[in-house]
Structure formats: C-alpha cells, structure tokens
Amino acid sequence: SEDTLNNLLDDLLSEKVLNQEEIETVKKRNVTTIAKARDLIDFVTCKGCHASKLFIDYICKRNSTLAYKLGFSSENLVRGTDSASTEPIGEFKLCPREKFLELCKNEAGRIYPIREKGDRKRLALIICNTQFDYLPRRNGSNHDISGMKKLLEDLGYCVHVEENLTANDMELVLKTFAAHPEHRYSDSTFLVFMSHGLLDRICGTLHSDDKSDVLAYDTIFQIFNNRHCRHLKDKPKVIIIQACRGGNRGEVWVSDSPVASADSSTQSPDDLMDDGVHKTHVEKDFVAFCSSTPHNVSWRKENGSLFITQLISYVKKYAWCCHLIEIFVMVQRSFEEPNVKAQMPSLERQTMTRYFYLFPGN
Structure with a gap:
C-alpha cells in the first residue's frame, strides 16, 4: 500500500x-x-x-x-x-570465489581491478609512535599495532611496522616504502599512522610545545601521488590515521592529544588554503580515514583505541560483500550510538574513482 x-x-x-x-x-x-x-x-x-x-x-x-x-x-x-563462507581467516568472513568472479565480471569498469593471489605482491606500512621525549606515552597502542597488522596480513598484505620515529624519520620511511619496486605487482596499499597529533599533522617522538616535530598529512599525499609513486598509479592508496587533531584531554580514557587544554594546532587561513591548492589531478585514488574530525580528540583505552577497534571489527564482518568506503561509513555510523560519543571519524581527500573491494580469501 x-x-x-x-x-x-x-x-x-x-x-x-x-x-x-x-x-x-x-x-x-x-x-x-x-x-x-x-x-x-x-x-x-x-x-x-x-x-x-x-x-x-x-x-x-x-x-x-x-x-x-x-x-x-x-x-x-x-x-x-x-551464502558467505563461514571459513575464517582469524575472524574474517570470506568472500566466496563465485561471488568474487561474479562481481568482477558484472562491475568491471566500476571497481578497482584485483590481481590474482599468485600474481601480486601487496605491501602495507604501519607507523606507530608510543614513546615520546616530551609527550605522554600512548599506552595501549601495542594492541592497535597487533590488530591492524593481523588484519592487513589476513587481507594478503606484507606489513612493514616502524615504531617511535621522528618526523624526519617518518618521511624517510615513507619515501623508502613508496620506492619499493614490489608495488609494480600490487593492486593497492595501506598506510597506517598511530601517534599523538595536531590538526593536520602527526607528531614525531621529539615534538614539544617549544619545538615542533611533525609530519604534515599533505606530505604523505605528496610522496604517494602519481608524480612521485608511479608504481601505485591508478591503484587504491588507503591512509588510516589514529591521532588527535586538537581539543582537550578527557578524564577517563587517555587522549591522543599532546595538549592539555586549548588546541595548539591552530593554523592560519593561508595554511588551510594551501592544502586545497595542492589537491590537483595528480592526486587520485586516495582516501584518508581519520579517527576524528578536525580540532577534536581521539580516544584510547588500555586495550586499544576506539577507532582502530571498530575499524578492524567492521572490515572483518563486511569486507566480503561491501566496498571500503561503505565500510568506513559503517564505522562512522557506529560512533553515533549514545554509548560511543567521544569522537566522529572523518573521511577526507577521497579521490577514488571506483569502488575498492578487498575480497578477503581471494
């Protein structure tokens, strides 16, 4: 009716x-x-x-x-x-082979092509800063490292883990990783960052109120864009960032912010405009999924951060049938619940022109 x-x-x-x-x-x-x-x-x-x-x-x-x-x-x-396979990779729900082949055939041109297992070399990078010279230790980050590493390995990525780096060291690691010839045989990559953070910067281990030691988000995009990372051209590049972007500390859980009250990451309008200027056609096939919206905090328990925990859970449940952006939106929606009110993850600089399916098990 x-x-x-x-x-x-x-x-x-x-x-x-x-x-x-x-x-x-x-x-x-x-x-x-x-x-x-x-x-x-x-x-x-x-x-x-x-x-x-x-x-x-x-x-x-x-x-x-x-x-x-x-x-x-x-x-x-x-x-x-x-009809999803109940055979797990860890706790993964796998994508049946026939569904994988059907979707690749019916959606050809609308989804990113996936290379066959025997013909690919997937690489992923995790950078996690836990110990700092002047900022609080990020207790619980070891759970985030192990969880994300296992998740990406189950998806077929060879995962490189780097810990406790200065901003310069982070940039060097990124450039080295971007230059890997194995990317030629990959169909995608993941870059995961976990640290203290500011508005659009990730704190290195030497950061303090008196001396800045930060890696700008924009530097990550520049290193992996189509001009500087040719082997990943036209391939999905997924950036995951667990870090504060400003705001105050809470009193119950531990905040991933190096500041205690006012947001120390305030930028001038010129800085913000500069970020927009660099979003040209040379930057494509990216998506950044940040643990919070600009100027706000991200939260962490002793057994891991809220954001990383939810992300891992939803990828395991839905990667077999849903594309990645759809899963990210599910994670965002999970933070609308009344019992999870501390933060709202943010999708940013999304330049993917096709749907990216992970197809676990294929």
Whole structure:
C-alpha cells in the first residue's frame, strides 16, 4: 500500500540510507505503488549490502506480503549474504570465489581491478609512535599495532611496522616504502599512522610545545601521488590515521592529544588554503580515514583505541560483500550510538574513482 511505502521511505531516511532528494525522486517519477517500490529497491541496492540489509528488515517488519509480491529475498538483494563462507581467516568472513568472479565480471569498469593471489605482491606500512621525549606515552597502542597488522596480513598484505620515529624519520620511511619496486605487482596499499597529533599533522617522538616535530598529512599525499609513486598509479592508496587533531584531554580514557587544554594546532587561513591548492589531478585514488574530525580528540583505552577497534571489527564482518568506503561509513555510523560519543571519524581527500573491494580469501 501507499502507506507502507511511505513508512519505508521514512525508515530509510531516518537511517540515512536515502536522502530527501532521492525520496522525492522515487515518489515523483513513478505512478503506481509497485513501480515506486521497484524503483526504491534499485536505489537501495546501489547503496550496498548494509543498506540492503536495513531495507529488508524494515520491509519485512512493515509488510511481509509486499515483500512476497515483489519477488525478492535477502539473498538476491544483498548479493547472497547468507551464502558467505563461514571459513575464517582469524575472524574474517570470506568472500566466496563465485561471488568474487561474479562481481568482477558484472562491475568491471566500476571497481578497482584485483590481481590474482599468485600474481601480486601487496605491501602495507604501519607507523606507530608510543614513546615520546616530551609527550605522554600512548599506552595501549601495542594492541592497535597487533590488530591492524593481523588484519592487513589476513587481507594478503606484507606489513612493514616502524615504531617511535621522528618526523624526519617518518618521511624517510615513507619515501623508502613508496620506492619499493614490489608495488609494480600490487593492486593497492595501506598506510597506517598511530601517534599523538595536531590538526593536520602527526607528531614525531621529539615534538614539544617549544619545538615542533611533525609530519604534515599533505606530505604523505605528496610522496604517494602519481608524480612521485608511479608504481601505485591508478591503484587504491588507503591512509588510516589514529591521532588527535586538537581539543582537550578527557578524564577517563587517555587522549591522543599532546595538549592539555586549548588546541595548539591552530593554523592560519593561508595554511588551510594551501592544502586545497595542492589537491590537483595528480592526486587520485586516495582516501584518508581519520579517527576524528578536525580540532577534536581521539580516544584510547588500555586495550586499544576506539577507532582502530571498530575499524578492524567492521572490515572483518563486511569486507566480503561491501566496498571500503561503505565500510568506513559503517564505522562512522557506529560512533553515533549514545554509548560511543567521544569522537566522529572523518573521511577526507577521497579521490577514488571506483569502488575498492578487498575480497578477503581471494
């Protein structure tokens, strides 16, 4: 019925699966209720498996008869959710081989190509600063290192781990890593940074209020752009940053901020404008996923940071059927919950032109 359809549209709007413009499109370009329903299915399917699962839950709750008349099931809407392999890599849900081949065929040109296991050499880099000369020790970071290393290894990456580096050392490590000839045989890379941080900078081990020792985010992008890292041209380059970007310390958990009160990372408008100027076409196929929004803190427990913990969990659960940006949005949504109110992860400098599927197990 029209009432059921309107209720479903309201449900999807409240879940942020669809926006108001998309809802108006469904309503205005179709005459019959069944046509609107099928148009709605098309919209939701394009949003990925998580959105489709939400839609299925709501349509079954609202009107199971309508679901039957439409002739769809949870399996065909979310590309076979229930057929996922239960064989784990650690705790990974694997992507069945037939689903991998089907998606590569049907979505060719819309997804980043994945090289076969025997024909690739994937590399990833983790830089984690735990001990500092003038800043508090980042207790619990060892859990983040082990968790991210295991996650990336399970995805087929050879992981290089570097710890407790100055800003100059971090830049040198990045340049050395970018120059690896093995990237020629890779289809992607991950760069993970965990440290104290400022607005758009990562603190080195010598940073203090009196003397700056920081690596600018922009330096990372410059080192790995298409001009300076030719072997990763047209390949996904994923940057994960667990660090504060300003703000005050909390009283219960440990803050990844080197400042106790006011944000010491305030920049001039000229600095901010300069970041924008460098976002040219030479920078492509990047995405940066930061643990918090600008000027705000990130939080860490003794058993690891909130952000890294959630990221690992969602990749393990959904990488088999969802592309990476979709998973990142799920992580962001998880921080909307009332019991997780300390921070909001931020997607930045997203220049991926295709969907990036990790296809665990393939």
